[in-house]
Amino acid sequence: MEQIGHYINGEHVAGTSGRTADVFNPATGEVQAQVALANQAEMDAAVAIAAAAQPAWAAQNPQKRARVMMKMVELLHRDMDKLAEALSREHGKTLPDAAGDVIRGLEVVEYCIGAPQMLKGEYTDGAGPGIDMYSMKQALGVCAGITPFNFPAMIPMWMFAPAIVCGNAFILKPSERDPSVPMMLAALMEEAGLPKGIMQVVNGDKEAVDAIIADPVIQSIGFVGSTPIAQYIYGGGCAAGKRVQCFGGAKNHAIIMPDADMDNVVDALIGAGFGAAGERCMALSVAVPVGKDTADRLIAAMIPKVESLKIGPYTGGNDVDFGPVVTSMAKEKINGLVQSGVDQGATMAVDGRDFSLQGYEDGFFVGATLFDNVTTDMDIYKQEIFGPVLCTVRADTYDDAIKMTMENEYGNGTAIFTRDGDTARDFANRINVGMVGVNVPIPVPLAYHTFGGWKKSAFGDLNQHGPDAFKFYTRTKTITSRWPSGAREGANFSIPTMG
Ligand code: NAD
Numbered sequence: 001m002e003q004i005g006h007y008i009n010g011e012h013v014a015g016t017s018g019r020t021a022d023v024f025n026p027a028t029g030e031v032q033a034q035v036a037l038a039n040q041a042e043m044d045a046a047v048a049i050a051a052a053a054q055p056a057w058a059a060q061n062p063q064k065r066a067r068v069m070m071k072m073v074e075l076l077h078r079d080m081d082k083l084a085e086a087l088s089r090e091h092g093k094t095l096p097d098a099a100g101d102v103i104r105g106l107e108v109v110e111y112c113i114g115a116p117q118m119l120k121g122e123y124t125d126g127a128g129p130g131i132d133m134y135s136m137k138q139a140l141g142v143c144a145g146i147t148p149f150n151f152p153a154m155i156p157m158w159m160f161a162p163a164i165v166c167g168n169a170f171i172l173k174p175s176e177r178d179p180s181v182p183m184m185l186a187a188l189m190e191e192a193g194l195p196k197g198i199m200q201v202v203n204g205d206k207e208a209v210d211a212i213i214a215d216p217v218i219q220s221i222g223f224v225g226s227t228p229i230a231q232y233i234y235g236g237g238c239a240a241g242k243r244v245q246c247f248g249g250a251k252n253h254a255i256i257m258p259d260a261d262m263d264n265v266v267d268a269l270i271g272a273g274f275g276a277a278g279e280r281c282m283a284l285s286v287a288v289p290v291g292k293d294t295a296d297r298l299i300a301a302m303i304p305k306v307e308s309l310k311i312g313p314y315t316g317g318n319d320v321d322f323g324p325v326v327t328s329m330a331k332e333k334i335n336g337l338v339q340s341g342v343d344q345g346a347t348m349a350v351d352g353r354d355f356s357l358q359g360y361e362d363g364f365f366v367g368a369t370l371f372d373n374v375t376t377d378m379d380i381y382k383q384e385i386f387g388p389v390l391c392t393v394r395a396d397t398y399d400d401a402i403k404m405t406m407e408n409e410y411g412n413g414t415a416i417f418t419r420d421g422d423t424a425r426d427f428a429n430r431i432n433v434g435m436v437g438v439n440v441p442i443p444v445p446l447a448y449h450t451f452g453g454w455k456k457s458a459f460g461d462l463n464q465h466g467p468d469a470f471k472f473y474t475r476t477k478t479i480t481s482r483w484p485s486g487a488r489e490g491a492n493f494s495i496p497t498m499g
Contacts, residue, residue: 002033004179006042006203007186009049010196016042021176021205026092026324027313029362035179038204043171043211046200050142050169051217053197058139058167062116065165069112071192072161076106079188083181087152088314090178092323092364093276095314098153102181104444105157108465111447115165118470128498131482137474139167140219140243144212146233147182148225149175149326150279156182158451159222160199162469164189168219169198173212175225177326179203213237220472222464223247224281226384227410227456234459245460245472247452249384250281250412253405254441255427256289256298257398257418264439265417266301272415272441273390274309274368277322279330281457282413282435282442285385286374287392288401295394299349299372306350306390309368313360324364325387331364334387338369341380341391347372352388376404384410398423406432411454415441434458 004023005014015036023033038046057065076083084098091098119137127133145159152174160170174182179201186201202208209229212218213236220243223233227248237244254272256265272284289295312320325331335353342348352367366387374381374391381391395401405414415437416427424438434453437443445451445466452463462468 001031004033004035004183004203006036006038006046007183007201008046009200010190012183015203017207019207023090023177023179024327024364025089026326026364027315027360029328029364032089033180035176035203037176038202038208038211040207040211040214043202043204043208044215046171046202047142047215047217049197050171050200053195054139054141054167054169057164057169057195057198060167062119062165062167065167066113066115068189068193069109069115069161069165072109072189073106073113075188075192076102076109079184083153083184086180086184087178088323090180091149091152092326093279093314094320094323096318097276098314101151102153104151105154105161107447108158108469109161111465112161112165115470118467119166119474127480128482130485131480131498133478133480135476135478137166137470138477140473140475141168142171142218143168143220143222143473144171144173144218145222146173146209146212146225147175149177150276150281152178152181153185155224156185158464158469160185160189162465163222163473164194164198166470166473168473170200171212171218172199172201173204173208174201176203176205209233210236213240213242216240219243221246222472224464230459243472245458245462245464247281247458247464248456249410250283250453250457251286251381251384251408251410252282252284252413252415253286253288253401253408254284254414255395255398255401255405255416256287256294257416257420257423258291258294259419260294260417261419262297262301265298266305268415268417268439268441269302269390270305270309274306274322274388277325277366278388279325279386280442282444284415284441285389285391286381287390288395288404289392290395290398290401292394295372295392299370299392302370302390303349306368306370309388311355311365311367312357313363322388325366326364328364330386331366334366334385334389337380337383337385337387338389341371341374341378344378344380346374346378346380346391349392402427402430406430409456412457413437413443413453415439415443434463
């Protein structure tokens with residue numbers, strides 16, 4: 001059985017806590033590896049190595065740090081197939097989708113090549129008589145990132161690339177469900193020229209997370225995962241005086257106006273609702289057709305498309321639309337929620353419950369399910385299902401649809417489908433959601449914009465990647481300097497003003 005330890009100071013090392021977790025191949029249901037789960041002592045040891053290595057890294061000029069990112073982009077392209085295969089084997093998503101996971105991370109590494117420009121700071125010459133004032137952006141020190149299972153390449157890169165290019169050392173605590181790609185990324189960063197100890201991977205579960213919160217040397221925590229854990233880490237990290245940003249769960253609504261191009265809508269909902277088996281924080285999980293006629297046309301067009309979705313292992317070739325979900329626990333949770341939808345009175349338009357794949361009976365496959373006539377008091381509406389299940393909540397009017405979206409506790413992403421610019425513009429302005437698509441189903445901003453939700457989808461005030469990342473991973477220090485001209489004025493007891 002493969003044993004996955006930690007990546008410490010440039011070496012693969014075995015865990016010493018005595019605790020491990022099984023890593024599955026979701027397509028077959030087999031345990032393919034065991035990953036070590038770190039304790040406080042292992043975390044503290046990694047942090048000590050990071051803290052010792054960080055000052056020399058921060059002292060390198062920003063161009064030299066950016067060159068590591070330049071080389072990393074090249075290595076990611078070189079190893080794309082290898083990374084995608086390892087990712088699919090542990091996560092279950094299709095190979096093209098796994099390559100997309102790597103590429104959306106790579107784009108942030110590319111953006112970080114511009115670090116010298118982003119880290120320039122500010123300068124005022126002659127802020128007062130003989131006085132100059134300048135602000136510099138300095139590294140925080142040792143930063144930590146805690147990441148979810150669903151994007152094991154992209155989300156670690158969204159964190160460690162900006163953190164490291166800003167001059168920090170970084171401890172990554174990836175999901176214990178799919179730890180291999182994060183370990184490969186750390187090794188690639190060193191091949192790209194990063195000194196040992198600047199990027200380390202400490203595998204683990206809650207114990208390792210609590211060790212991060214408790215470690216006084218760690219200056220910042222970035223988290224992406226479910227909302228209850230986001231809230232827990234945000235509270236604990238802030239109370240410990242750290243800089244914290246936590247991104248949580250989602251329930252993304254797609255509003256379908258009567259004038260929308262229905263072919264485009266159906267393609268969009270199929271891809272965004274069922275791609276990656278619905279295990280995306282930007283998946284569209286709620287369809288909100290406006291008016292009875294729109295809803296009837298939508299359901300009629302969706303049923304054959306949902307029924308013909310091809311579900312299979314990542315080794316099944318390009319025909320496979322989506323793979324298994326990540327664990328048997330996830331499968332049980334999804335099936336339980338689907339059953340609750342039936343029990344609470346939703347209409348089952350396509351029933352995926354009995355799906356089984358010949359030769360892969362032990363895999364964690366879940367059939368595609370489409371619900372109609374869902375109401376906002378049902379559990380399938382209130383909870384994040386995180387599976388291949390699309391709920392249709394019919395709305396009488398545009399105002400009802402926008403109100404429903406605004407009253408939902410999550411605010412990660414949303415989309416409107418319409419041919420009317422005025423409606424789209426009104427929606428984009430009024431909606432209380434962080435990322436909005438207009439005839440675009442998954443509006444994930446590109447690397448040079450920022451990514452983040454509102455409401456219970458995010459805690460903290462800065463988004464991921466884009467200019468916000470350079471703010472999150474640096475501290476501003478402002479220096480007011482005056483060089484003596486020879487005149488001595490004695491002490492001044494009023495607050496200094498430059499007037
Ligand atoms: P999760 O919250 O179970 O796990 C995320 C991380 O937290 C993992 O590293 C895990 O080891 C750790 N963790 C788990 N339980 C913990 C506990 N009790 N105490 C401390 N740490 C704990 O999330 P997941 O299942 O890996 O990922 C899916 C979730 O992530 C979904 O809710 C999805 O919407 C969300 N997500 C959000 C975004 C976003 O940008 N908002 C992006 C991707 C995923």
